[in-house]
Amino acid sequence: MTSVLEFIDVRHQFADSTQALDITNLQLNPGEFVSIVGPSGCGKSTLLRIASGLLAPSSGSVIRNGSLQFVFQDSTLLPWRTVRKNIALNLELDDVDKQEVDRRIDNVLQLVSMQDSAEKIPRQLSGGMKMRTSLARALVCEPDIFLFDEPFSALDEFSRERLNSDLRSILARINAASLFVTHSISEAVFLSDRVLVMSPRPGHFIEEFIIPFGSLRSDELRYTPEFASLTGRIAAAFRGARQ
Amino acid sequence: MIDSHTVKKSLVAIIGPTAVFVAFLSAWYAVAYSLDNNFSPASGKPMIVPPPHRLFEDFSGTVRDRIFTALAISTRTALTGLAISAVLGVLLGILMAQAKWIERSLWPHLIALQVTPIIAIVPLMIRLIGANFTARVAVTVIISIFPIVSNTLFGIQSVPQGLRDLFKLHNCTRLTVLLKLQLPYASPAIFTGLRVSAGLAVIGAIVGDFFFTRGDPGLGQLITFFFLNNLSGPMFITALFATLLGLMLFLGFGLVNRVVVGRWHDSSTL
Ligand SMILES: Nc1ncnc2c1ncn2[C@@H]1O[C@H](COP(=O)(O)OP(=O)(O)O)[C@@H](O)[C@H]1O
Ligand SMILES: [Mg+2]
Numbered sequence: 172m173t174s175v176l177e178f179i180d181v182r183h184q185f186a187d188s189t190q191a192l193d194i195t196n197l198q199l200n201p202g203e204f205v206s207i208v209g210p211s212g213c214g215k216s217t218l219l220r221i222a223s224g225l226l227a228p229s230s231g232s233v234i235r236n237g238s239l240q241f242v243f244q245d246s247t248l249l250p251w252r253t254v255r256k257n258i259a260l261n262l263e264l265d266d267v268d269k270q271e272v273d274r275r276i277d278n279v280l281q282l283v284s285m286q287d288s289a290e291k292i293p294r295q296l297s298g299g300m301k302m303r304t305s306l307a308r309a310l311v312c313e314p315d316i317f318l319f320d321e322p323f324s325a326l327d328e329f330s331r332e333r334l335n336s337d338l339r340s341i342l343a344r345i346n347a348a349s350l351f352v353t354h355s356i357s358e359a360v361f362l363s364d365r366v367l368v369m370s371p372r373p374g375h376f377i378e379e380f381i382i383p384f385g386s387l388r389s390d391e392l393r394y395t396p397e398f399a400s401l402t403g404r405i406a407a408a409f410r411g412a413r414q
Numbered sequence: 415m416i417d418s419h420t421v422k423k424s425l426v427a428i429i430g431p432t433a434v435f436v437a438f439l440s441a442w443y444a445v446a447y448s449l450d451n452n453f454s455p456a457s458g459k460p461m462i463v464p465p466p467h468r469l470f471e472d473f474s475g476t477v478r479d480r481i482f483t484a485l486a487i488s489t490r491t492a493l494t495g496l497a498i499s500a501v502l503g504v505l506l507g508i509l510m511a512q513a514k515w516i517e518r519s520l521w522p523h524l525i526a527l528q529v530t531p532i533i534a535i536v537p538l539m540i541r542l543i544g545a546n547f548t549a550r551v552a553v554t555v556i557i558s559i560f561p562i563v564s565n566t567l568f569g570i571q572s573v574p575q576g577l578r579d580l581f582k583l584h585n586c587t588r589l590t591v592l593l594k595l596q597l598p599y600a601s602p603a604i605f606t607g608l609r610v611s612a613g614l615a616v617i618g619a620i621v622g623d624f625f626f627t628r629g630d631p632g633l634g635q636l637i638t639f640f641f642l643n644n645l646s647g648p649m650f651i652t653a654l655f656a657t658l659l660g661l662m663l664f665l666g667f668g669l670v671n672r673v674v675v676g677r678w679h680d681s682s683t684l
Contacts, residue, residue: 225579243579
């Protein structure tokens with residue numbers, strides 16, 4: 172099985188000589204959901220920017236097999252466009268034909284439960300709804316790889332858990348791989364097949380956890396002893412990383 | 415239901431300005447009636463400051479025709495200058511946003527233009543172009559272009575990183591980024607610039623006109639004429655029309671701003 176994304180000896184140093192990243196190896200397999208947790212400033216966003224091609228690494232190589240969508244920390248919606256037109260933006264920039272656009276947008280609006288707000292503009296939406304729109308904008312492109320940079324970190328606990336559940340069920344239906352950066356360990360465990368813990372700057376992976384909960388996960392999973400014990404072990408590794 | 419808070423707010427919005435206006439009128443009356451020799455002993459006509467209710471006494475016949483002609487000339491100058499400033503200013507702002515070196519090359523010269531007093535520019539333009547409409551417009555453009563350039567540039571530069579990345583991931587052309595992201599994002603700032611420029615364009619058209627001793631008189635020349643002939647009433651009326659012209663442009667752009675970006679941006683209070 173060839174991976175959809177691979178990092179080989181990727182290092183990055185910023186112009187001010189900040190050593191931001193030092194990844195020996197990272198592989199993302201088709202359909203796989205991998206989360207990265209690590210202390211702030213350890214280079215997680217830099218890693219995603221390099222994976223997306225927004226930033227060229229100082230050295231090493233990144234191999235990508237497939238199309239990609241980036242979901243940013245802010246919803247990055249255009250404030251003058253309605254939800255529907257914001258979702259259309261990605262397709263518009265890629266010259267997808269009009270009828271196809273409408274069909275696909277109706278479809279993703281349903282997926283993220285935003286049918287009723289399609290004609291609203293961002294200032295009329297809650298934080299959770301903005302993030303749903305941002306998700307829809309990425310989903311509508313049907314990419315092979317999703318990159319998420321702390322997408323739910325600005326949301327309240329309740330909206331966050333709902334979005335986690337919704338995201339899992341949406342992704343279960345399509346065969347895309349995800350690289351998900353978060354600082355919430357329970358979010359990482361709930362969503363992922365694999366969790367990688369990163370060290371402080373220059374970031375590298377210090378521990379890998381396989382999450383054995385299968386593909387169907389209910390909200391109750393969060394309150395099981397297995398879940399608690401796994402988050403406990405990751406938290407310990409995370410604390411180790413911070414020292 | 416109208417809640418009392420809203421009523422209170424709108425009362426404050428009306429009472430405040432009205433109170434200031436009444437105070438202003440009272441001061442005006444006080445000055446008009448306390449000045450020695452303000453009224454001609456022979457005819458009883460005001461000679462220095464006409465009190466408000468007698469302001470329009472002389473507003474008839476030739477005086478009215480001359481004021482309206484001058485108003486038309488100044489309006490045409492201001493609007494033409496402003497239109498050129500708007501197009502040229504936005505284009506310059508866009509150009510400067512394309513690369514740091516372009517911005518750095520042009521910026522000092524714009525600042526120089528901005529701080530040069532209009533009094534220094536007018537004679538130069540008359541020498542260069544002649545005492546004609548083109549020179550008047552040139553003065554107006556020079557006076558009013560800066561806020562449009564700087565606000566366009568500032569507006570484009572304040573597009574957040576995330577939105578820029580979003581477009582970058584699609585390998586869009588500069589034109590696509592400009593039309594779908596930068597200009598819409600910058601439009602509230604551009605409108606603010608236009609409003610400031612509108613005021614400056616009126617000043618440019620009128621103050622510039624003071625120095626034009628040839629050609630049809632605009633409001634500036636007319637004010638000078640009334641002043642030299644001791645016609646204070648008409649002089650005040652002319653000044654009033656100059657103010658109205660500036661106010662109309664200011665409110666006009668406020669309205670356009672509201673229509674264009676009001677739905678998603680709340681910069682637009684009149
Ligand atoms: N453009 C830049 N120039 C210099 N240093 C940067 C730049 N971007 C990020 N950094 C630094 O690189 C490190 C990693 O940044 P980042 O990838 O954003 O961290 P994280 O997302 O894990 O919080 C941080 O110390 C940050 O200050
Ligand atoms: Mg980050």
